[in-house]
Amino acid sequence: MATFTLTMGSDTVAGGPENDTANGTAATLNAGDSLTGGAGTDVLALIGSGTFRVDQLATFTGFERIRLDNATTSYANLMLGSQAIEVDATGSFSIGVNSPSNWNSSNIINGDAQTGSTANLTFYNNQAGYPPLPVTYDLTSNTFSRVNISGWSDNITLLVNNADTADVPFFNGYGQNVKLATSGSTLDLSHTKVSGFSVNSTNTLGTAFTVGDLGTAFQIAGGAGQDTITALGFIFTPDQRNTIFAIASVEKIVDQGGTYLKDATTADTFHGGSGNDIFNVDNAGDVVIEDANAGIDTVNSPNSIAPSRTLGRGSRSKGARREQRLRPRASRSTRLPGAALNAASLKQPQRQSSALSGSSGRKMSWRVICDGQTIAARNGRARSRSNTTRPAPLSGIRSKNEQMAGL
Numbered sequence: 001m002a003t004f005t006l007t008m009g010s011d012t013v014a015g016g017p018e019n020d021t022a023n024g025t026a027a028t029l030n031a032g033d034s035l036t037g038g039a040g041t042d043v044l045a046l047i048g049s050g051t052f053r054v055d056q057l058a059t060f061t062g063f064e065r066i067r068l069d070n071a072t073t074s075y076a077n078l079m080l081g082s083q084a085i086e087v088d089a090t091g092s093f094s095i096g097v098n099s100p101s102n103w104n105s106s107n108i109i110n111g112d113a114q115t116g117s118t119a120n121l122t123f124y125n126n127q128a129g130y131p132p133l134p135v136t137y138d139l140t141s142n143t144f145s146r147v148n149i150s151g152w153s154d155n156i157t158l159l160v161n162n163a164d165t166a167d168v169p170f171f172n173g174y175g176q177n178v179k180l181a182t183s184g185s186t187l188d189l190s191h192t193k194v195s196g197f198s199v200n201s202t203n204t205l206g207t208a209f210t211v212g213d214l215g216t217a218f219q220i221a222g223g224a225g226q227d228t229i230t231a232l233g234f235i236f237t238p239d240q241r242n243t244i245f246a247i248a249s250v251e252k253i254v255d256q257g258g259t260y261l262k263d264a265t266t267a268d269t270f271h272g273g274s275g276n277d278i279f280n281v282d283n284a285g286d287v288v289i290e291d292a293n294a295g296i297d298t299v300n301s302p303n304s305i306a307p308s309r310t311l312g313r314g315s316r317s318k319g320a321r322r323e324q325r326l327r328p329r330a331s332r333s334t335r336l337p338g339a340a341l342n343a344a345s346l347k348q349p350q351r352q353s354s355a356l357s358g359s360s361g362r363k364m365s366w367r368v369i370c371d372g373q374t375i376a377a378r379n380g381r382a383r384s385r386s387n388t389t390r391p392a393p394l395s396g397i398r399s400k401n402e403q404m405a406g407l
Contacts, residue, residue, distance in 0.1 A: 001040070006033060015042045015062060022063075026050025026076075029057075037062025049074035049092075055081040055102050068093055086110070087119075094120040099127075103137050111146025118146045118169060125153035131176070139164050151178040151197065158197075162188050173197035179221075182207055190232045194219045201227050206251070214240065222249035231255040 004013045006024035010032025013022050019040035024033075025048050035044065036059060043065045046052050049072045054060055060081050070076040070091030078087065079096045084106035087095060091112065097103045103123070111119040121144070125132045134155040145167045151158060154176040161184050165171075171180060173196025181200045189199070190212035198221040201207035206225025211217045212232050217240075220229055227250045235257045236244075244250055245262040253260045 010034075010058070014038070015040070019043070021045055023047065024052075026052055029053070031056045031058065033057050034059035035061075035063065037064070041065065043067050045069070046076070046078070048072055049076045051077045051079070053079050055079045055098065057081065080104075080107070088113075089119055090114055092117070094122060097121070097123050097137070099124070100135055100137055105138055105141040108143040109145070109147050113146070118148050120148050120150065122150045122152050123156055123158065125156050125175075131155060134177070144168055148172065151175060154178070157181050159183075160187070162186065165189055165192050168192050171195070171197050186210070189216050192216070201225060209250075217244060218247075220244070220248055220250060222251075224249070226251045228252040228254060236260075 001018045002016055002020045004011075004020070004022040006013075006022060006028040008028055008030075010030070011028075011034070013020075013033075013035045015036060015038030017039040020038055020042045022035055022043070023045045025046070027050070029046065029052050031053070035057060042063045044054075044060075044063050045067045047069050049070050052068075054066070056079070060083055063083070063085065065086045065088060066078070068076055068078060068087065068089040068091075070089070070093050072091070074092070076089075076091065076093040077096065078093060079098065080087075080102055082102055082104060084104040086108040088110045089112060095109060109119060109121055111117060123137050125135045127133055127135070131154050134157065136157045136159060138159045139149075140159050140161045140163075142164065144164060147168055148170040149158070149168050150172045152174045156173075156175065156177075157179045158171075158181070160180050160182055165188060169192060171192060171194045173179075175196075178197050179200050180194065180197045181202055183202045184207060185203055185205065186208045187199070187201075188210045190210045193213055194216045197219060199209065199216075199219050200221050201209075201223030203223065204225050206227045207223065208228045208230065209220050210230045210232060211220070212234075214234065214236075217229055217231065217236070220227075227248075229244065229250055229252070231254070235255045236253060241253050241260055244253065251262045
C-alpha cells in the first residue's frame with residue numbers, strides 16, 4: 001500500500017497492486033495532475049474547503065473512491081469527471097456535474113454518516129447558447145445517501161426511480177423546464193420534498209405517485225398514461241384537488257377522504273377495502289365493487305352523469321360481493337348496504353324503500369345488488385327483492401368523519 005501527497009506542481013501518480021491513497025487539497029489538486037490507480041481499491045483523499053476540479057485533471061482513472069474531509073466552516077466544492085466513483089464526505093460540501101458526460105451511472109454519493117448532514121448534488125446544463133439544448137441525466141442506477149439533488153439550469157431532465165428517492169430529502173429545481181421523469185409504474189415521493197421540478201411519467205400505462213406533502217403533490221405533472229396521486233398523512237381540499245386536475249395530467253387522487261377522478265372522460269373500477277370507503281365518481285361507466293361485510297360505504301356522483309338502462313349486476317347470493325354501476329342524472333350520495341339514498345335524504349333515517357330522484361327532482365334509472373338483496377329503481381321508483389332479511393333501518397346518517405373511520 002502506497003500513500004502519495006500531491007504538490008503545487010503537476011504530479012503523476014501510478015498506483016500499485018495494493019490499496020493506494022493520494023492526498024490533496026484545493027491548492028495541490030490542479031489540471032496538470034495525472035492520477036492512475038492500480039489493482040487495489042484506490043482513494044483520492046481531499047482535505048479542507050475550496051474547489052476541487054476532478055473534471056479538469058489531465059488523467060483520473062483507476063480510482064474507486066473520493067474521500068472528502070472538510071472540517072472547516074466553509075464549503076468544499078467537488079466537480080466530478082466521467083469516471084465511476086464513490087464519494088464519501090464529512091463536513092459541508094457540494095458536488096457539481098456540468099454535463100451528462102461528467103456523470104457516471106455507477107456513481108455512489110454518500111453524505112456525512114457521522115453527523116447525518118446532507119450533501120448537495122447539483123446538475124448543470126452548461127451548453128453554449130441560450131436557451132441551452134435539453135440534457136438528460138440518468139440517475140436510475142446510482143446510489144444516494146443523505147443527498148439533496150438540484151437542477152440549476154434550463155432544460156434539464158433527471159431520470160429517477162424509487163431507489164433514488166428513498167434517501168434524498170429534497171429535490172430542488174432552479175430554471176425553466178427542469179423535470180424529474182420516471183418510467184416506473186410507481187414513484188414513492190413520501191420521503192422527499194420536491195420544488196421547482198415538474199414530476200413526469202413516461203410510463204404509457206401510468207404511474208402511481210405517493211406524496212407526503214402538498215407542495216410535492218403540486219409538482220406532479222403526470223404523463224400520457226393513467227396517473228394517480230396518493231397522499232400520505234394529509235387530505236386535499238376540493239380546491240386543491242381541482243387545481244391538480246386542472247394543471248396536471250393526473251386522472252385519480254386518493255387520500256384519507258376518498259378516491260377522486262379527474263373528469264367524466266374515462267370509466268374506472270373501484271374495489272373497496274375492509275373499512276368504510278368513500279368513492280367519488282364522475283363517469284357513467286364507473287363501477288364500484290365492495291366485498292360483503294366490508295364496512296359502510298359511500299358513493300358520491302355529480303350532476304353531469306347521464307342515465308342508462310343497464311346500471312350494474314352482481315351476485316344475489318348471501319355474502320357475495322356487491323357491484324354498482326352509477327348512472328344517475330342528478331347529484332346524489334348512496335350508502336351500501338341498504339336502500340339507496342338521494343342527496344336530499346342524507347339527514348333522514350334510512351327507509352327500506354327510497355325514491356331515487358336527485359336533488360333537482362329529476363328521475364334516475366339504475367340498479368344495485370348488494371349482499372343478497374336487490375334494490376332496483378326505474379323512473380324514480382324503487383322496489384326491493386331479497387332472499388335474506390333486510391338490514392335494520394339506520395337511526396341516522398353518520399357524519400363524514402364517522403364514515404371515514406376504518407379507512
